Amino acid sequence: MTLLPALRGAAADRADAVTVAGGALSSEDLVGCVTAVADRIRGAVAVAVDGTPTLETVVGMLGAVHAGVPLVPLPPDARECERIRILRQSGATVFLGRNLAGAHRLPMVPVDLRQRSSAHHPEPAPGTDAVILYTGGAGGPPRGVRISRRAIAADLDLLADAWRWSRDDVVVQGTPLFRAYGLVVGLLGALRVGSRFVHLDRKAVGGPIGTMYLALPAQWAQIALNRPWARSLSAARILISADAPLAPAVAERLRLLTSHSPIQAYGTTETLIALTRRADDPTVAGAVGTPLPGVRTRVLDREARPVPADGESVGELSVCGPTLFSGYVEGGQSAAGPWHATGDLATVAADGSHRIIGRRGLDVVRSQGRWVYAGQVEEALLSHPGVRDAAVVGTPHHTLGEQVTAYVVAETGATAQTLIDHVGRYLSASHRPRRVHFVDELPRSALGRIRKSLLVAAG
Template identity: 45%
Template structure:
């Protein structure tokens, strides 16, 4: 089945920042792009939040090209790296000042190239990682992988052509582009992209299915009238970063919805999620989606117990995983027995529910012989009414090995350091309390709202 089957068999309209295309107009405009890029093995797209991006990506996929979304705000060095590393034969985009020689995209053109459907093993997208541990790597995702990932979510979220999807997320990440555009086109559901994910825009869209990152949902909760306007929706989904429990509860109180949370990576798409027809628990991401299995691996390589307390590295396997990294054909991406090591720390309960604790590289703190997950300390801090945002890291300590250190953004009026330390000690084991609390104006985040912790332990200290 084609990746874009829903676009071909249903009539999903697409709207971006107030500009709209009918399904027929989208098919025609994408057909013109497909004719432009026919024969190009890899095509880069200047992924601005626009109809042009939707048409460019759709057309290049119809032509069988591997699509490389280039972040709309990428600087010259990042753009150059992505274009060179991906081997893109050409670029689609309407900003010649950023991409010299780019092929412009005109959404009013029309053509029907009648191209054969790409094969399942053909590369559909090359998605570049954030590059937090080096230069961004190009993740090759095949048509079959993307189809499997989207179909698993369609089943978990009861997502059909009768839904109207609303979001305002960037169109160069998995969340905004693969789930938020290709997901709608595959399911055949109309898409309303709000341009910017403001509470007012979400409220005005009147959709049934909403996607947002925690920052979006926090801002929605900050405008109660906008939040209440989402009550008629069917499902609210949060991802790309952990949703703080206070935001979960506030969103539930205002909208009547307990949001779905899910977990995934650029390399794996979404592998774990709560369900439309099931329980949804603050701070937990649910159960493996269809076709996925998981392992929890201790530091010594043994299987960690699924008791809800033990922390281990999460390993996953499923049909939606990457094929390889672009330009690294000989580099293994799985273990010898087929597992992908996520590098994320998790707990799994006896009932199979997963809680993501954080990254192994930044969120496992070894303090005085204890192994502490930064996420649970952050959750405890966020339960204090004076804490708006919190990030916890381990800082080298001569006696303890690492000291639990918190960076906190407070609400108006603030709070004293000792009060927060004692607050956490009262809610968790005493050894998990922060030894130091730094009060900051803002936490450094990337485009998807994830806190960039490596920037906290350097200049901010």
């Protein structure tokens, strides 16, 4: 099994095979640069690379994968203590790059885009680790997830079929290269299929138009507010959102501006993308689609019983299939279970389409013996035209146990009562926020997840 055929000379030569931060490498130069990196790190236990999107970062990451050395991407915005923890825990023995801040004691190997090599590197065994990715850290310390070459190849082949992805596509993304969506699906996916790859700066207010556009929900919300940029995406073939649920209001605005209904995809670091809809399937509002071929799911209630496929009953989603991880770097649960409990709450409809409600724990408000799912309230809030971002948590209440509390990033002029009434038009009285806090931004982890524990502590 060859994981990345484009690095084995199987792709047509292109002058702009990979474009990052305005710089580009041809197919031939990319292979030469990547092989030169692989020459220098071959035999290392694991290799760390700073996730700041540059050509050097991409070449370093691909060099590790090409050499068969587990790649450990470091979140650029992580606190120094967190970066050091990741380096120690992952077993990284080399750092690829120039300017890693902090006391780390790892030998550093610069990535020089002028260096080329034509050496041969044998394809590693399918079961070996390709990457060690760290989870989002929303519900606790991030965990190192070992993902094999076999799992990555299986996921990318299933996605290529579902999305009709071919070497004629141009993949444009702004998703982080230290997350599974940006690294595995975006970068490695383009190299496996043989399509061109363009990575946008995260502060971009416009960009080149490809045939496939990958973005996070927060990025889609920003694009939906930028009418010229959104309208330019009508030239794309497919728009894809993953890593978190996409607000229906954002999806509808994108449809009106681009004539495309964004495809939602669902996965975790441990499962990779496990659910999505096919490029030619009709859109189901709020749904992330059905399991990929060979992937199985189950949604269990609090008594571990399967919930009915009625599109309303909520349970915890578990996944089983060829895309699952090999295990955690610190040991513990592995994919050999064979089921992985994601910790995400979901519903399943009669046609098999799933809808993600939120995370178990902080995404559940326990009020008067009832469970209120924060994701449903957040979805209602985000459908208001004056709301740019929202998070809902449960905070202590002297008679209810917990009350629904909303933190909202809103346009000037929005009032708490307006938003409470807006939620009431879509959901029951128990879902109406009792408190609404207006904030300039929501606290997020270095990996981009909303840190709801901080919101609960703030009250």
